[in-house]
Each structure stands twice: as C-alpha cells, then as structure tokens.
Amino acid sequence: MSVVAPSHYASHPPGREVRRVFLHCSASDGEGSPYEGEALVRTVRAWHLARGWSDVGYHYLIDHGGRTMTGRPLGRIPAAQRGHNTGSVAIMVHDGRTTFPPPALDACRALCGAIDAHHGGRVTFHGHREVDPRKTCPVFDYRALLGLDSGGRMPAADDVPAPVPPPKPRLPMDHDDHREVAEVIDEDAWSIEALAIPIDTPLGRTLHARRERSLAIARQIAAL
Numbered sequence: 001m002s003v004v005a006p007s008h009y010a011s012h013p014p015g016r017e018v019r020r021v022f023l024h025c026s027a028s029d030g031e032g033s034p035y036e037g038e039a040l041v042r043t044v045r046a047w048h049l050a051r052g053w054s055d056v057g058y059h060y061l062i063d064h065g066g067r068t069m070t071g072r073p074l075g076r077i078p079a080a081q082r083g084h085n086t087g088s089v090a091i092m093v094h095d096g097r098t099t100f101p102p103p104a105l106d107a108c109r110a111l112c113g114a115i116d117a118h119h120g121g122r123v124t125f126h127g128h129r130e131v132d133p134r135k136t137c138p139v140f141d142y143r144a145l146l147g148l149d150s151g152g153r154m155p156a157a158d159d160v161p162a163p164v165p166p167p168k169p170r171l172p173m174d175h176d177d178h179r180e181v182a183e184v185i186d187e188d189a190w191s192i193e194a195l196a197i198p199i200d201t202p203l204g205r206t207l208h209a210r211r212e213r214s215l216a217i218a219r220q221i222a223a224l
C-alpha cells in the first residue's frame with residue numbers, strides 16, 4: 001500500500017478485463033489518525049480480514065485529505081460488490097462524521113478520470129447501490145461528481161464545451177452615431193404613438209409603456 005497519484009492506474013494496469021468501476025464509501029463514522037493515509041488502508045483491511053477475506057476488498061481508498069492509497073492489487077478482482085466483482089475496479093472514499101470534503105471528492109474524480117482515459121472511455125462508473133438495492137453506498141452524488149450519462153459513462157474529453165469566444169469589440173461610436181441611434185428609437189416611439197391605440201386597453205397600456213421606455217433610452221443615448 002502507498003499513497004499514489006491518479007497516474008498509478010496507467011502505470012500498474014490490472015492486466016485483466018475491466019468494464020466497470022464501482023464507487024463505495026466506508027461505513028465508519030470515524031475520523032482521525034486510524035482513518036488517514038496508509039492507516040486508513042490498515043483499518044479497512046483489518047475489517048475485511050475479520051470477515052475472513054484474504055485482503056482489503058478495494059483497490060483504492062481515498063481519505064479525508066484527498067490522499068489516494070492502493071489496497072488490493074489491481075490484478076486481482078475486488079471483494080466489494082457481491083456478484084459483480086468480476087471485470088471491476090473498486091474505489092472507496094472515506095466519509096467520516098462530516099460530509100465528504102472537497103479534496104476527497106476531487107481525488108475520486110481525478111482517479112476515475114485517469115481510469116477512464118486509460119481505457120479510452122470504454123468503462124462505466126457505478127455506485128455500489130446500483131447492484132445492491134439494500135445499500136445506500138456511496139452516499140455522495142457520484143453521478144454529478146463524475147458527470148455520468150445514464151449509462152454510467154464519463155464525458156469524453158472532446159465533449160467538454162468549447163470555451164465561449166470573447167465578445168467582439170464594439171465599434172466606437174462618435175457623437176453623431178449616438179444622435180442617429182437616438183433618433184431612430186425616438187421615431188420608433190412616436191410611430192407606436194401614431195397607431196392611436198386607446199390608452200385604456202391592455203395593448204394601449206403595453207405600447208405606451210414601451211414608448212416611454214424607448215424615449216428614455218433615446219434621451220440617454222442623446223446625452224452621451
């Protein structure tokens with residue numbers, strides 16, 4: 001076990017078929033040293049050994065501070081989702097007494113992104129609760145965190161919307177331009193008036209309000 005970067009996955013690929021990644025949270029309400037860094041792996045490993053398992057069930061464990069630790073070697077199938085372990089990678093995020101802190105969620109997203117990239121977007125991401133209706137695990141909104149589609153896929157890198165181009169610079173207007181615009185608006189306001197719609201009708205009130213607004217804009221522009 002060791003604290004690793006998201007690139008760990010690509011440098012230690014499982015060497016077996018991986019189709020799904022399952023997310024878990026720990027059932028502990030603990031915080032403090034037994035649940036931080038490599039001690040977290042020792043703590044969870046002890047729980048799992050007490051169940052008679054050969055090792056900690058998860059491949060990665062993430063603590064409150066966002067440290068990612070390795071657990072079970074990736075080459076072995078996890079012991080994490082009963083009946084759904086084959087073809088999977090299992091990640092656990094420690095929850096503790098408080099809500100999941102941003103560093104832990106950021107680390108989870110970064111690790112999942114690295115796994116997704118390694119598999120060229122051909123893996124899907126799921127919560128434990130999707131395959132075990134008795135579970136609420138994980139209790140954070142992993143769908144929103146990872147931007148999953150209905151099939152559990154992370155958005156492809158080229159799905160990311162292109163940055164909005166900066167607005168075109170406006171042509172500088174000189175005083176004559178201002179007056180011209182003001183006149184057009186002013187004329188527009190008066191042409192509404194020229195329709196001679198009675199003011200005490202809904203349409204008349206709407207047009208009157210619009211005319212007043214247009215005239216106010218025209219006055220503002222003329223004053224520039």
Ligand SMILES: [Zn+2]
Nearest residue numbers: 024025128137
């Ligand atoms: Zn779980």
